[in-house]
Amino acid sequence: MPIIICPGIHEPDLTKSFVQGCLNLTEDSCSNKNQVDILIYHGQGYLTLSTFHILHFLCDRLGAPSDRLNNKLKSPLIFLCFSAGVIGGIGAATAWQLWGGHVQAFIAIDGWGVPLGGNFPIHRLSHDHYTHWTSAYLGMGEDNFYADPAVDHLSMWHSPQSVRGKWVNPSVGFSPIKNYLSGSEFLNLLLERYNKK
Template sequence: MSLIICPGIHEPNLTESFLAGLRSLPTNQKPENILIFPTQDYPAYSSGDILQFLRQNHSLSVPIAFISFSAGVVGAIAAAWGWQLLGGQITAFIALDGWGVPLIGNFPIHRLSHDYFTHWSSALLGSGEDSFYAAPSVEHLELWRQPQIVSGWWIHSLNGKTEQKTRITAAQFLTILLERYHS
């Protein structure tokens, strides 16, 4: 499995910090290939540019998971649909603070939010599967900058009707998802 990181509109060092936070946790599965969409060169919300970046840097035959943040969620969800239309396999789509972005697809979708209000209101536009929200809430950029120290609730969907909550960090939640979808 490969991983495409679609950052938002912010300094590139925040994405480096995000990846360092993920790498700090023990995991049995590591993506073979991590691609970072260069938002310093293209708009974070541009699905066409993300799709072109994938076409130039990734093989359709290798499954891919998306991790996107903020404005990057806008471009990434449409690029995921486009990649799938080209014949690519999407193993998972993970959106961090994709507030106001409808998330619909025939692949697993997960949301992480910096506070409960964003979690609740984003779910109105497609909640996806298991999700996470920070509690106590943190600043929007903090969720991306240091996922390893952002504590909150992992919301498990049980049989589609009931929910269970587990206390966890955002980085631990992401690691669980990456291990789940590693192929």
């Protein structure tokens, strides 16, 4: 199952820290653990916002969605995007599905102010309660997470394993389903869920 990682506008070392600390993988060994293939989009600066460039990256790595003979296209994708990368990522996920590809889920980490919608499950992780609930009006799925106590924005990316917070599901009420799990634990629960499908 390919996981497409779309970082934000920050130092590339923060993404390496995320992959190692949260997903317990290194970039070099990503393709061998639990049949998970991690593809990291390395666009810098404003290219993180570019749906076009992310789609070009996907086509380069996986082939065009219209190529039905390509086995990589049969596998559903999970988009895992952070900050500004959420902007380009949601556009790429939507376009990929419109082209005939399959998006298993879209996970937005601190994509505050970014409208999210699509014909696939969407999850938000936020660095504080305010960001979480003000983003709800712009689209969120069933299972989401917010840090409590609040942390700074970049902590959600470079060390989600040390961020404590609450798992909430708005479809069953506003009370948290589970208090005080880490951001990393929440992400891995989602990935495990979608890896079984």
